[in-house]
Amino acid sequence: MPRFLVTIEDKEFDVWLNEENGIFEVTVNGSNHTVISSQLGINRFLMLYDNAPNEVEIRSNGYNSKSNLFLSGHEINGTVEDYKLAQLQKAMGISNKPSIDKQLKATMPGMVLDLKIKAGDIVKKGDPLLIIEAMKMENVIKAPSDATIKSIAVESGKSVDKGDKLLEFE
Amino acid sequence: MDNKAKPIKKTLIANRCEIAVRIIRTCKEMGIKSVAVFSEADKTAHHVRLADESYLIGNAPSSESYLNQKKIIEVAKSSSADAIHPGYGFLAENAQFARTCHENNIIFIGPTPETISLLGDKIRARQTATEASLPVIPGLEIENKDANFISKSSDEIGYPVLIKAIAGGGGKGMRVVNSSSELKEAIARASSEAKTAFGDERIYLEKYIEKPRHIEIQILADSHGNVVHLGERECSIQRRHQKLIEETPSTFVDDILRAKMTDAAIKIARQANYTGAGTVEFIVNQNGDFYFLEVNTRLQVEHPVTEMVTGLDLVKEQINIAQGNKLSFKQSDIEFNGHAIEFRICAEDPENNFIPSIGKLKNYRPPSGPGVRIDSGVLIFSEIPVYYDSLIAKVIVWGKTREEAISRSKRALEEFRISGVTTTIGFHRSILENDKFASAELSTDFLSSEYPDNNFSPLTIPLAEKAAVAMAINFYLNRQKTRIPEKNNSISKQRNWQIAYRMNRLNQTRDR
Structure with missing residues (x-):
């Protein structure tokens, strides 16, 4: 099952995704949610989060990507990493987190x-x-x-x- | 129509964004042709698309476009506009521009140049207010430092008094003095601070107003000597003298205070031979003592709240007055109905000291529904340029009562979707949840005392969690896409193999 480590500000989220026919059974830091994500346009999604609608505008690129997202009036920046990869890199002492821009x-x-x-x-x-x-x-x-x-x-x-x-x- | 009346057939709107749109709308309703002007930065702006004719007048900086008087007059003449509406800001309170309009036989929709320059000069405006027997904040310049004189003056003004540097600013040389025993020391310190900071030790002493409210009176005056008021607006939610939320009526103003304040506003309007729509601003202390601040000789940003409760169209009234018509109603004909609140939606980041946010609106969906009016100057995919004010829209909400207006405002602001730039919507939503706002315990230091850290809508854990899930899903779906390479796309195929190989190696390393 795909598992990701998402970091937003100083908070870490361990996210498991289980997709079946476009419906995601999601576990975030141990709590379960059902999410349906439908595309509204380029980079725009309607995300039904436990049936509650959220309009999301999101941009990201590539592996270990930085994501930029507009949600409920907030602009939120974060990083998404493959969980195993992130844990491995942590164990090896490699930080893949973007350091502060110099x-x-x-x-x-x-x-x-x-x-x-x-x-x-x-x-x-x-x-x-x-x-x-x-x-x-x-x-x-x-x-x-x-x-x-x-x-x-x-x-x-x-x-x-x-x-x-x-x-x-x- | 009166004998003196000169009907306006075509109006040039010397402004941009929401106020230009607002004025064009009324022109259309009155059967008046509208002429928009725009800068290089506003080529596809909302006002440009709505007007009957639109003219490019210069480069993006306002000094080369919206403040370019010569060019604007030129366009007015070549398009045979017989009037210019200046909106607010830019040339709205420029007496010389009003004069140039008259000299070119163009009606300036606003007061006469004489009235504009009289009321635009702080000292002359204060004099005019005193002549019209309006209360002004008592104060005096301390030229000689004769202790007895100063002490006597302070007693007359009444404590607490505020001592400030004449050359001042930024709080330097400023002291609040609560009693005569503190006075001497405070003056010495303020004076020396002023000297160090500004090289000018002169100080000014005035009555200190604790927890002041900003309350203003809307007036309309025709050129036949008729003056009416349209009630008050409370604009106490401000940041650095910039109003953010305005409402009418003010819960603080009872019938007695309203009668006194509106009477004062009408008096100064008469004293200044006022014509057109104007606003007399007052500072009001918590005892209900009010002091004249200034007269804004133009349409205000917050005029729609007055329109919502009176049912009048202020731009229409301005145009009627400019045409030389008499007001079509008397004071007693004006009825006030319900409560209205306006929220200024600015492209600014409230969490980050209200820093302007520029960019393209990726999504723009204003609210609607019962009791909601949107005066907006942008459309989806509009660019928010850096050159002008950051106000992009106003949400004006009406309710039978203040409570209804507040719950409706919560609903409306929740509905508003903007992405691409950061806006003050979240800021307004958090103010609406504030208990002191709900009970209308307002003052102009509301924001600095309630939100000293500008922490208006912090990112909550549940919201961050949703964001994290959205990011993970988006990442997952993007990866799915790149894992199914297109036909004949050997490069992407090769890249995916490389990635898969590396991932595999990493997994193996971990398993070891």
């Missing part, structure tokens, strides 16, 4: 208003790193996780494009 990139074009950090600073998850003005608003870019700032690629007063490197973590 680079922080601009998610939108805008202008750097202020830098709250300098190279060498140690930051905690959620600490403000820099302020970018976009859409007429000042947006605080926060640290995605605990990290040390290696270098800063932008200057205050300069504009940035979507995808530009803002800074690097160690």
Whole structure:
């Protein structure tokens, strides 16, 4: 029976799937559910989860994939791994989880208003790193996780494009 | 129609998104042709598709398009529009633009340039309010630091008082003083803080309003001297002075307070020779003392809640007034029915400090059903550009009572499906579950005191579990697909064999 390890934020889900004619008998961390998934369009599904409807928009690619999903107004990122493979890699000390991105990139074009950090600073998850003005608003870019700032690629007063490197973590 | 009246046949809407759509709708209902203008970023926008004619006016940045006065006037003339509706934002409160319209024989749908500039200037607006005997927040600039004078002034204003830097901002140099004994020390500290932060030690002292509510009065004034009010709207749910939820009536306003506030609003409208639709904003303390804040000389984002309870179309009234008609009703003809709440749906991520979310709407399905009105400026597959305001739609809900409006709002917001960008829908849904919101214990610091960590709709375990299952199923189905290679697709066949081989090896390794 296919078994997967799904990681969302810091939570792990052990998911067993048993498919029969499009109906999935699912066991998640030991609890059983019946799921019917029907395609609505490209990357879009209607998932009846114990008969409760959920519209899901999902994108993923390849093996050990990162998944990006919209569900009940939430944008949720996670990784799916083959359970055995994940356990094996764990035992062998190989981490297949995406490590924190070493680079922080601009998610939108805008202008750097202020830098709250300098190279060498140690930051905690959620600490403000820099302020970018976009859409007429000042947006605080926060640290995605605990990290040390290696270098800063932008200057205050300069504009940035979507995808530009803002800074690097160690 | 009156003698002075000049009928409008064609209106240019100098705006975009939901408000442009909103105005075009009324024009169509009135048999007025509509002209849309748009930037390079809005080529396929909703308003462009709805108007009778649509003109490209420039590049995406608003300075080169929606704020390009010369180009907009040019389009108005070449399309023979006889009026311009500015909506809100952009050129709506630009006295000079209103004047340019008049000079070009185009009706500007709004107050006169004189009224706009009078009320747009904070100091002159405050003067006008005082002349019309409206209460303003008492305060004074502390030029000389004569201790007795300051202490006497503070006593007159009444404690608590707020000391703030004139050059200020960001809370620096700000102090709340609860009694005269704290005053001297607080002034010294604030003054030195102001000097360090802004190089300007001047400070200002004003009455501190604890737990203030934002309550505003909608007015309509024609060019024949008739002024009516359409009741109040409470807009206390704000973030950094940006309104997020508005409702009418305010549970805080009783008949006596309403009479006082609406009377004040009508007084300042008369004092400023107001014409058109306008909003007089007040700050109200928890005792029901209210103070003049400002007059917005335009249609407000939140005007639909007033429309829902009065049955009036404010854009239609604006156009009628601009045509020179008399108001077709008296104050006593206006009836208020039920309760309405508006939710601003913005492309922003509330969990992440309301950072704008840009992208393409992969799914967009607004709610409908009894008592639900959607004023929306986007369609499925719309791109949300980075250049403009992040407001994409407004959900306006009507109920017989506030309770009914709230339960209907919960239903409507649950129905709303948007994917592709993050929106404030989840934020609104969590506010609707808040006990203090339910009992209408509101103030403009509601969000900062109730949600200090911006934790509005955290990812719950059951939701994460569903997401995990969806991801696993999607992964499984994708793998099924890649395992059945297409005919003659030797590369994919080979790849699948490689994968299968590796997996097999791994399984064997594990079994060992």
